[in-house]
Amino acid sequence: MRHLVKKIILTQKGLDQIKAEYDELISVKRPQITRRIQRAREFGDLSENSAYDAAKEEQSLLEARIAQLEEVFPKAQIIEQVMTTDFVVIGSTVVVEMNDEVHEFAIVGSMEADPAAKKISNESPVGKALLGLKVGEVIEVSLDPVKSKIKLLEIK
Amino acid sequence: MTPKNIPIVRFSQKGLDLTTSEKKVVKKLIKAAEAIAPIYLSQENIKNNGANFYPRDITKSQILEAAKDNPEILSPYTIVEKAKNGKLRATPYHLKFKKELTKVARFIKEAAAITDNEDFAKRLQVQANALLDGNYEASDIYWLSMKPYKINFVIGPIERYNDKLFFTKCCYQSWVGTMDYRQTGDAIRFKDYIVSSRRKVLVPSEKVDFLDKIQIRVDDALIFSGLIARFMFTSSNLPNSVNIMERYGSEITIFKPSFNLKFDEERHPIFHAVFEENFQKNYPAEVLRLGSLRNCYLHEISHTLLRYRDAERRLKEYFPIFDEISASVFGVKACGSLLLKDAISQKELEAIMVMFIAMAFSWWISYLKEPSVIHYAQGFAIALNFFVESGAIRESNGFSWPNFTKLFVSIDQLADSLERILAIGTYDDAQKLVEKYASLDIFERFGPNLKKLV
Numbered sequence: 006m007r008h009l010v011k012k013i014i015l016t017q018k019g020l021d022q023i024k025a026e027y028d029e030l031i032s033v034k035r036p037q038i039t040r041r042i043q044r045a046r047e048f049g050d051l052s053e054n055s056a057y058d059a060a061k062e063e064q065s066l067l068e069a070r071i072a073q074l075e076e077v078f079p080k081a082q083i084i085e086q087v088m089t090t091d092f093v094v095i096g097s098t099v100v101v102e103m104n105d106e107v108h109e110f111a112i113v114g115s116m117e118a119d120p121a122a123k124k125i126s127n128e129s130p131v132g133k134a135l136l137g138l139k140v141g142e143v144i145e146v147s148l149d150p151v152k153s154k155i156k157l158l159e160i161k
Numbered sequence: 162m163t164p165k166n167i168p169i170v171r172f173s174q175k176g177l178d179l180t181t182s183e184k185k186v187v188k189k190l191i192k193a194a195e196a197i198a199p200i201y202l203s204q205e206n207i208k209n210n211g212a213n214f215y216p217r218d219i220t221k222s223q224i225l226e227a228a229k230d231n232p233e234i235l236s237p238y239t240i241v242e243k244a245k246n247g248k249l250r251a252t253p254y255h256l257k258f259k260k261e262l263t264k265v266a267r268f269i270k271e272a273a274a275i276t277d278n279e280d281f282a283k284r285l286q287v288q289a290n291a292l293l294d295g296n297y298e299a300s301d302i303y304w305l306s307m308k309p310y311k312i313n314f315v316i317g318p319i320e321r322y323n324d325k326l327f328f329t330k331c332c333y334q335s336w337v338g339t340m341d342y343r344q345t346g347d348a349i350r351f352k353d354y355i356v357s358s359r360r361k362v363l364v365p366s367e368k369v370d371f372l373d374k375i376q377i378r379v380d381d382a383l384i385f386s387g388l389i390a391r392f393m394f395t396s397s398n399l400p401n402s403v404n405i406m407e408r409y410g411s412e413i414t415i416f417k418p419s420f421n422l423k424f425d426e427e428r429h430p431i432f433h434a435v436f437e438e439n440f441q442k443n444y445p446a447e448v449l450r451l452g453s454l455r456n457c458y459l460h461e462i463s464h465t466l467l468r469y470r471d472a473e474r475r476l477k478e479y480f481p482i483f484d485e486i487s488a489s490v491f492g493v494k495a496c497g498s499l500l501l502k503d504a505i506s507q508k509e510l511e512a513i514m515v516m517f518i519a520m521a522f523s524w525w526i527s528y529l530k531e532p533s534v535i536h537y538a539q540g541f542a543i544a545l546n547f548f549v550e551s552g553a554i555r556e557s558n559g560f561s562w563p564n565f566t567k568l569f570v571s572i573d574q575l576a577d578s579l580e581r582i583l584a585i586g587t588y589d590d591a592q593k594l595v596e597k598y599a600s601l602d603i604f605e606r607f608g609p610n611l612k613k614l615v
Contacts, residue, residue, distance in 0.1 A: 106358040106498070107358060107359040109357075110502075120354055121350045121354055121504070125502045125503070130500075132503075146501055149507060149565065149566060150566040151497040151501060
């Protein structure tokens, strides 16, 4: 029986960014942190060595990120550059009205999501609700405790 | 150890990541901050509504009458005294406190000479000059135009809370801090989320808009001196001048040590005192700490979104109540779209809401200790009474159980009502809402649970 592997949706640009980040972590950051740990060890007593503790903590965060990125490559599914469509797809940039506010953002795969940079995951409540919608349509989206009506104003 | 009446609070410098030269700069700036404390002491007078800004034997109407001929009497930066001929005269701070300010400026200039950062050196020079010649605007403008720098230093006549007569005269204060880069990153993320949407505004012509010029940082404060040491603020949003803000933006600073102190000694114990025991188990201390910290920066970011040019003139003495509570409520409301965009989790939003309620009680406790912060307590009383009325929080033997769905709906409605008053409300509208909802009895009812803290 074949296992269904959940694909990770990415644009080519997103995948390139992830590859660049991975290369930097492997070839620059990992050796740097190893050197810092070695230097901190030379200060002696590890139980009272805050520089050692900080470097070890940073190393575990770094290794976790490397492992996370390594999982992406075999599961990556590249989506084509979006041609303008009359309904929302992954890659669309949309303008919506939500709670008397006008929001503009792109809908991207979860790996590329960065709400502060106006990139919203297709798996977020807003992302899921908007996929397939046409301009002018209104949909209600909720995730406890928040409920909101969203009106699609424009697809860019 | 600093004597209790001296308005100076020093925080730990352990673990600071500073170069030798930066440490020398910080040392000089701390000296400058310390030297401002005596000036604040001379302005302070808790027995007098006008503190020591005006002569004690003069009435409010006499001051207003005299200000018709001499507007400087109501300048934020003058001390009003009676001349020999009985008339009121206004002396600018930089002349009145020249001797003390010369000493302060000397420390700042010495720091400017040491720092390796040219921009910061220039800013310190401008700041020192401003203290001596009263050109605070030039100093503010230079400060706001500067790129964010590791060391933060603010000094001068800034906050108006001690002038309970006119809410006009500024008290001296200073702080020195260094940036916490990780937490600053989180604060910037929230700022970017919130300012990235365009809001529908009731009266666009009255709205002050400078969203692209807001800076936010979280600092490890090293010293508070002057008024800030008395009030132990957890955050600051400067400048106070709406005109400068509109042209040059604003800088929000969150003070991590005073925040942590407030959280550990007040807000977290309040959480345990007002919420039901089983409910408490869902929220580990660090989740609540982050929720509470985010409340701080949401409040300050929201302040910048809710500036209406004529609100202070229309609402008069009610303005500070609406100004403060609307920012806190709006900040929580803004998190709704962040949840739907997956920018925060449900648990994170709940922690923000729960700590909003704890913060309400915290301001009531602060008011019991320092009556001049009554506008914060009244503002939060409006929120709590509104939530109780809507059934979002219920009481039983002093405990409350929030229904988060109802609570969020209430927050949404209250945020709209408060902004409406700030944007177009009349004095009467403000008065009616205060009379209906601002009763502090809501806090008193929880008194038995909070007796260890009060």
